[in-house]
Amino acid sequence: MARKRKPKLAVWKFASCDGCQLSLLDCEDELLAIAGAVEIAYFPEATRTRLKGPYDLSLVEGSITTPEDAARIHHIRRASKTLVTIGACATSGGIQALRNFRDVKDFVSIVYAEPSYIDTLEQSTPIAEHVAVDFELRGCPINKAQLVEVIAAFLAGRRPNTPEHSTCIECKRRGTVCVMVAAGTPCLGPVTHAGCGGLCPAYGRGCYGCFGPMEAPNTQAMSGAWKALGASEDEVMRVFRSYNAWSAPFRAESEAHEKEE
Amino acid sequence: MNQKLTLPPDGLERLFEVLKERGFTVVGPTVREGAIVYDRLASPADLPRGITDEQDGGVYRLKPRADGALFGYVVGPQSWKRFLDPPVKRLWRAERDGADFKIVPEEPDQETFAFLGVRSCEIHAMAIQDRVFTGGEHKDPGYEARRRSAFIIAVQCTVAGGTCFCVSMNTGPRSESGFDIALTEIVDAERHLFVVEAGSPRGREILAALDTRPAEADEMAEAEKRIAKAAAQMGRTLDTEGVHDLLMQNPEHPRWGEVAGRCLSCANCTMVCPTCFCSTVEDVTDISGDHAERWQKQDSCFTMDFSYLHGGSVRASTRSRYRQWLTHKLATWIDQFGESGCTGCGRCITWCPVAIDLTEEVAAIRANPPAGAESIKKGKP
Numbered sequence A: 001m002a003r004k005r006k007p008k009l010a011v012w013k014f015a016s017c018d019g020c021q022l023s024l025l026d027c028e029d030e031l032l033a034i035a036g037a038v039e040i041a042y043f044p045e046a047t048r049t050r051l052k053g054p055y056d057l058s059l060v061e062g063s064i065t066t067p068e069d070a071a072r073i074h075h076i077r078r079a080s081k082t083l084v085t086i087g088a089c090a091t092s093g094g095i096q097a098l099r100n101f102r103d104v105k106d107f108v109s110i111v112y113a114e115p116s117y118i119d120t121l122e123q124s125t126p127i128a129e130h131v132a133v134d135f136e137l138r139g140c141p142i143n144k145a146q147l148v149e150v151i152a153a154f155l156a157g158r159r160p161n162t163p164e165h166s167t168c169i170e171c172k173r174r175g176t177v178c179v180m181v182a183a184g185t186p187c188l189g190p191v192t193h194a195g196c197g198g199l200c201p202a203y204g205r206g207c208y209g210c211f212g213p214m215e216a217p218n219t220q221a222m223s224g225a226w227k228a229l230g231a232s233e234d235e236v237m238r239v240f241r242s243y244n245a246w247s248a249p250f251r252a253e254s255e256a257h258e259k260e261e
Numbered sequence B: 001m002n003q004k005l006t007l008p009p010d011g012l013e014r015l016f017e018v019l020k021e022r023g024f025t026v027v028g029p030t031v032r033e034g035a036i037v038y039d040r041l042a043s044p045a046d047l048p049r050g051i052t053d054e055q056d057g058g059v060y061r062l063k064p065r066a067d068g069a070l071f072g073y074v075v076g077p078q079s080w081k082r083f084l085d086p087p088v089k090r091l092w093r094a095e096r097d098g099a100d101f102k103i104v105p106e107e108p109d110q111e112t113f114a115f116l117g118v119r120s121c122e123i124h125a126m127a128i129q130d131r132v133f134t135g136g137e138h139k140d141p142g143y144e145a146r147r148r149s150a151f152i153i154a155v156q157c158t159v160a161g162g163t164c165f166c167v168s169m170n171t172g173p174r175s176e177s178g179f180d181i182a183l184t185e186i187v188d189a190e191r192h193l194f195v196v197e198a199g200s201p202r203g204r205e206i207l208a209a210l211d212t213r214p215a216e217a218d219e220m221a222e223a224e225k226r227i228a229k230a231a232a233q234m235g236r237t238l239d240t241e242g243v244h245d246l247l248m249q250n251p252e253h254p255r256w257g258e259v260a261g262r263c264l265s266c267a268n269c270t271m272v273c274p275t276c277f278c279s280t281v282e283d284v285t286d287i288s289g290d291h292a293e294r295w296q297k298q299d300s301c302f303t304m305d306f307s308y309l310h311g312g313s314v315r316a317s318t319r320s321r322y323r324q325w326l327t328h329k330l331a332t333w334i335d336q337f338g339e340s341g342c343t344g345c346g347r348c349i350t351w352c353p354v355a356i357d358l359t360e361e362v363a364a365i366r367a368n369p370p371a372g373a374e375s376i377k378k379g380k381p
């Protein structure tokens, strides 16, 4: 396709495990096409090239956990025409948002030999709490096929096909027998955003909610179903408190099942 | 009336051979992931032997049966729509061609199916989908081709499941028509055989190639007795008397709000329903921008995208989505297609993770029909 100038792509990292940006390197079949279609202007995991902004597309991984990062994301936003968050950390605060439920100073004093060296924010927060985000790609980690879809959609100027309905629809299209009904295995799929393709149920496991809340999550009814299958209050609290613990619906549900200490 | 014949169980081996010789792919029930699903079968050895299913709202379990019955269970999570109207399919591709592009149509698939073990409610479900996909002005050619070529081997139900209510919907358990061959399995201490009948010239031709003998009077009587037993065993009932008006006059019934409190909006009920036909299309382009594809995917009225018009979803609440589903199935389907959209197969009850049961919902609305008409006037969303 004849374009005047290749769009500049930047990949930024905040508090995260790198898994989501590595999904981009993992796109073996499409990686060459991506490298051909965009100019990789900033992607420290892949190249030493560091081109100045502005960037046409910024992919942002990770959550905001330090004062420096809270400032840095504003610079990135100003330098980016389109900003897409990739993964649960950037989109909901990630597993590190577990600290949001406690006093972070308590953790710091237990974990680090020199707590005074640690300069951290009280909470781990998603990018959208700091700057405007154009699109959020879910998942812990993201699904690389969905990442390619988001980039292809950006290049074509169309909306990505990343439906927000339940994971159950993916199970049924795939032909997976429901583990909840046929095996009595508790599953978060009915309240979880589609995107993984119904991976865990296809291997006989309940869904862990990696893609966060779906468009209309009835978490209360979900907890009721878990308890009917034998889950304790504590288990229900914990299952909502994982990679997407700080997303509003999962957070409210885990808090509803948390015992007062 | 058709002459009834008797087929020994090893006659099924020959049936598979005859069907394969004629180019059919045999699809039928088989055990996978703790359930009886429909899949391509190599031989009768793939059928679930000596297995039954226990079903209730939100619960499905396989259990052994003391006899070696091959069809001693009812319907599972899948239906034949998986083969007649595949849940994910590419409609066409487009290739860039200089400044223009060309459309590459999808090749029609060559597979012709023989469906083995089709239950009466499922034959009715196919007839309902026929009206949807081939009855109007806009036909689905893929569906039409697959459906027309499919060879239907019905199995008369001799047990009913915990969520079955075909008797209420007048769709079973006995298949009266719509099949090429129908089998009734008789299995007890002394014998294991099928009473068979043909329902079409194709069916007669296939039966002629099998090793059958005329059925004895007591065998035919036993087959009837077993079907009658299934009819008496219905796990659920639905009072259909005036159900169209009952639902249409109660759009503001408090029960809709109550069920919305329990409903996950997960869409399982619509995905498993053998008559639900909705789909969405996704257009995708690749990174190069030189290739585009249009895909059709099974969709559900429980998603927000389903009723998305510019600015938002028309049915933004679970209450309105559940109400849409149930009133379409049991009421507006009649306005649209001249018959109910429900066959009483019970799948939506069994495969709902929170055991929401349409027969209970209708009964609750019927038991207490309050001032629906007044609130229609108020025009609440």
Ligand code: SF4
Binding pocket: A167, A168, A169, A171, A172, A177, A178, A179, A180, A181, A187, A188, A189, A190, A198, A201, A206, A207, B266, B268, B353
């Ligand atoms: S296995 Fe889980 S995600 Fe899949 S249909 Fe059942 S409840 Fe939904």
Ligand code: SF4
Binding pocket: B074, B075, B119, B120, B121, B122, B157, B159, B160, B161, B164, B165, B166, B167, B171, B172, B173, B174, B230, B343, B344, B345, B346
């Ligand atoms: S609903 Fe009727 S026809 Fe369908 S499986 Fe149950 S008993 Fe058989």
Ligand code: SF4
Binding pocket: B269, B272, B273, B274, B275, B276, B329, B341, B342, B343, B344, B345, B346, B347, B348, B349, B358
């Ligand atoms: S509405 Fe339920 S019982 Fe009726 S045909 Fe659909 S799945 Fe079967």
Ligand code: SF4
Binding pocket: B262, B263, B264, B265, B266, B267, B268, B269, B270, B302, B351, B352, B353, B354, B355, B356
């Ligand atoms: S009725 Fe049951 S299966 Fe259907 S959307 Fe609601 S919870 Fe899901």
